[in-house]
Amino acid sequence: MSETIIPYKIYLDESEMPTKWYNMRADMKNKPAPLLNPATLEPMTVEELSGVFCHELAKQEVDDTTPYIEIPEEIRKFYKMYRPSPLVRAYCLEEKLQTPAKIYYKFEGNNTSGSHKLNSAIAQAYYAKKQGLKGVTTETGAGQWGTALSMACAYFDLDCKVYMVKVSYEQKPFRREVMRTYGASVTPSPSDTTEVGKKILKEHPGTTGSLGCAISEAVEAAVGTEGYRYVLGSVLNQVLLHQSVIGLETKAALDKYNIVPDIIIGCAGGGSNLGGLISPFMGEKLKGEKNYRIIAVEPASCPSFTRGKFAYDFCDTGKVCPLAKMYTLGSGFIPSANHAGGLRYHGMSSTLSQLYDDGLMEAVSVEQTAVFEAATQFARVEGILPAPESSHAIRVAIDEALKCKETGEEKTIVFGLTGTGYFDMVAYQKYNDGEMSDYIPTDEDLKPGFDSLPNVNR
Ligand SMILES: *Cc1c(COP(=O)(O)O)cnc(C)c1O
Numbered sequence: 391m392s393e394t395i396i397p398y399k400i401y402l403d404e405s406e407m408p409t410k411w412y413n414m415r416a417d418m419k420n421k422p423a424p425l426l427n428p429a430t431l432e433p434m435t436v437e438e439l440s441g442v443f444c445h446e447l448a449k450q451e452v453d454d455t456t457p458y459i460e461i462p463e464e465i466r467k468f469y470k471m472y473r474p475s476p477l478v479r480a481y482c483l484e485e486k487l488q489t490p491a492k493i494y495y496k497f498e499g500n501n502t503s504g505s506h507k508l509n510s511a512i513a514q515a516y517y518a519k520k521q522g523l524k525g526v527t528t529e530t531g532a533g534q535w536g537t538a539l540s541m542a543c544a545y546f547d548l549d550c551k552v553y554m555v556k557v558s559y560e561q562k563p564f565r566r567e568v569m570r571t572y573g574a575s576v577t578p579s580p581s582d583t584t585e586v587g588k589k590i591l592k593e594h595p596g597t598t599g600s601l602g603c604a605i606s607e608a609v610e611a612a613v614g615t616e617g618y619r620y621v622l623g624s625v626l627n628q629v630l631l632h633q634s635v636i637g638l639e640t641k642a643a644l645d646k647y648n649i650v651p652d653i654i655i656g657c658a659g660g661g662s663n664l665g666g667l668i669s670p671f672m673g674e675k676l677k678g679e680k681n682y683r684i685i686a687v688e689p690a691s692c693p694s695f696t697r698g699k700f701a702y703d704f705c706d707t708g709k710v711c712p713l714a715k716m717y718t719l720g721s722g723f724i725p726s727a728n729h730a731g732g733l734r735y736h737g738m739s740s741t742l743s744q745l746y747d748d749g750l751m752e753a754v755s756v757e758q759t760a761v762f763e764a765a766t767q768f769a770r771v772e773g774i775l776p777a778p779e780s781s782h783a784i785r786v787a788i789d790e791a792l793k794c795k796e797t798g799e800e801k802t803i804v805f806g807l808t809g810t811g812y813f814d815m816v817a818y819q820k821y822n823d824g825e826m827s828d829y830i831p832t833d834e835d836l837k838p839g840f841d842s843l844p845n846v847n848r
Pocket of ligand 1: 624
């Protein structure tokens with residue numbers, strides 16, 4: 391019998407692209423806990439959420455019963471400009487590692503935003519436009535989300551106001567200019583354009599900002615401006631839903647060659663790429679049809695899954711957002727200053743948090759020098775210069791492949807390569823100069839974050 395030869399890249403035809411997103415919450419027995427109104431501590435209704443988010447997105451946020459949701463034609467058209475993304479067989483990496491494992495990665499970096507975030511940005515901009523809004527506000531840290539949203543808003547002719555964490559605004563001027571080129575206005579956060587920004591500046595003069603703080607400013611700007619809503623690039627259920635396109639394409643590509651993965655690996659910041667990548671596989675697992683090992687990888691310096699608490703917490707520093715039940719380090723947590731690898735959000739998607747708590751997936755944390763070592767090794771054999779975030783998944787994929795080398799097992803490993811790292815060269819420079827260090831927070835370091843958790847009995 392001749393063995394089927396798997397190509398370096400498995401592409402799908404346009405006609406094989408998904409026409410529906412998959413909502414894995416519909417197949418979860420234990421549903422993720424609802425968002426709570428911070429004032430009443432009651433679950434947020436669609437009506438309440440619609441004050442902050444676009445109406446259709448608010449509906450998606452609370453929908454935990456509809457398994458498949460139609461991808462509107464306009465969004466599918468946009469997807470076709472940069473999708474399907476390739477599923478690559480990492481033959482060169484396998485050879486370099488001398489492993490019997492078969493390694494595949496789904497590459498989401500082939501668009502100007504450089505990451506998977508465009509998959510949800512275009513959906514969110516579409517629903518905002520359809521609702522007749524003038525524009526949207528958001529925050530961005532490293533800038534990938536802000537860039538993706540700027541591109542999506544330009545496409546639908548919507549105004550886009552981005553609050554960019556001040557340290558990134560200053561250190562990543564090129565990111566900022568990409569956003570402005572797509573027509574967005576970019577404000578360094580904290581700023582004096584919002585009440586919460588002024589308050590934070592007064593309490594912490596000279597602060598270089600944080601994601602949680604930029605979220606508070608963006609929400610305030612949306613709620614206070616007629617015809618605007620707030621959009622978020624990760625963590626939320628709606629974002630995982632849109633990102634299911636990653637997993638659906640991956641599954642379709644694997645099915646074409648009858649490949650069944652043993653291990654699926656993704657990096658986890660707020661959980662959107664991982665949630666999207668695993669969704670159809672987790673769906674089979676939830677229905678008892680298949681079993682897969684699913685591994686979330688997070689930085690040792692921001693270990694929400696591996697050292698966090700599963701509790702209701704604030705999503706932002708200013709405490710203006712709804713409360714989410716999630717694995718969290720507390721909204722007051724800020725990773726140590728030497729952390730360069732992204733994935734610095736204090737919490738985690740409540741859907742993934744529930745799945746993790748139910749033992750349906752694993753999590754590991756890795757140190758940043760090991761992450762950059764894997765990134766460098768990958769770049770040199772596979773050609774792509776990976777984003778530091780994505781490189782967390784590369785690290786664990788390599789580790790699992792090396793285990794196979796010891797045991798002789800021919801496991802099939804699939805990981806998400808979420809983006810490229812061209813705007814992260816300062817971090818690469820540190821690594822190349824041997825100046826990158828690791829810092830694992832002590833229990834003492836984590837305590838203030840945990841102490842900042844609200845007391846919610848639910
Ligand atoms: C934002 C981002 C991530 C992390 O976000 P998730 O919501 O956890 O997916 C990972 N990789 C890249 C390239 C990103 O831009």
